[in-house]
Amino acid sequence: NAGVMQNPRHLVRRRGQEARLRCSPMKGHSHVYWYRQLPEEGLKFMVYLQKENIIDESGMPKERFSAEFPKEGPSILRIQQVVRGDSAAYFCASSAGVGATGELFFGEGSRLTVL
Amino acid sequence: GENVEQHPSTLSVQEGDSAVIKCTYSDSASNYFPWYKQELGKGPQLIIDIRSNVGEKKDQRIAVTLNKTAKHFSLHITETQPEDSAVYFCAASIQGYQKVTFGIGTKLQVIP
Numbered sequence: 001n002a003g004v005m006q007n008p009r010h011l012v013r014r015r016g017q018e019a020r021l022r023c024s025p026m027k028g029h030s031h032v033y034w035y036r037q038l039p040e041e042g043l044k045f046m047v048y049l050q051k052e053n054i055i056d057e058s059g060m061p062k063e064r065f066s067a068e069f070p071k072e073g074p075s076i077l078r079i080q081q082v083v084r085g086d087s088a089a090y091f092c093a094s095s096a097g098v099g100a101t102g103e104l105f106f107g108e109g110s111r112l113t114v115l
Numbered sequence: 116g117e118n119v120e121q122h123p124s125t126l127s128v129q130e131g132d133s134a135v136i137k138c139t140y141s142d143s144a145s146n147y148f149p150w151y152k153q154e155l156g157k158g159p160q161l162i163i164d165i166r167s168n169v170g171e172k173k174d175q176r177i178a179v180t181l182n183k184t185a186k187h188f189s190l191h192i193t194e195t196q197p198e199d200s201a202v203y204f205c206a207a208s209i210q211g212y213q214k215v216t217f218g219i220g221t222k223l224q225v226i227p
Contacts, residue, residue, distance in 0.1 A: 004158070033214075035217075042121075042204060042217045042218055042219040042220045043220075044217075045215070045216065045217075048214055056214055058214075091158055091159070093158075102210055102215075103149065103164070104149075104159075104161070104215060106151075106160065107158050108156070108157055108158045109157075
């Protein structure tokens with residue numbers, strides 16, 4: 001499957017635990033985006049990364065949330081000390097980068113439930 | 116930053132009728148306007164896009180229009196079919212800087 005791969009698809013955590021969501025972009029794509037989707041809400045931009053660099057994190061909450069896209073391996077969205085309000089679907093998207101068509105290719109999402 | 120407003124939030128149409136979804140954007144520098152379709156339990160998928168150098172684009176039963184002066188753009192689906200039922204998102208961005216801002220989404224239901 002050459003598409004954007006996200007795992008886990010479903011994750012259940014208790015309040016105070018950590019959640020790690022992983023995203024492997026499409027083959028040949030070096031730009032990764034994370035979006036959060038709350039029930040009955042749209043897609044909210046969180047962070048835009050290139051390999052080893054955070055380009056724009058203007059949508060990331062200031063505390064508990066972090067993202068990385070290492071030279072090797074998937075991009076990781078990490079949520080520390082989760083709270084019930086973190087329950088949402090987290091979507092990763094990738095693109096070929098500046099100069100490409102601009103299309104974002106989305107994964108199928110990771111659905112986080114915080115008990 | 117960019118703000119994209121979308122309406123209606125829900126839309127029900129009879130099979131075969133047309134559906135129209137409207138969006139406005141705030142940043143006059145935005146020049147790329149994609150539309151995404153999200154089926155239940157899936158990630159959004161691009162269905163059509165338009166750039167600011169054209170006013171209209173068609174692809175079979177779907178068309179998009181753009182009014183740069185008014186900062187409006189719309190999605191038109193003709194001859195709707197049950198498989199068109201999904202959530203549709205409009206979005207705006209600046210080509211070359213790929214942070215994409217999405218509207219809140221429109222849940223379209225096509226009634227057979």
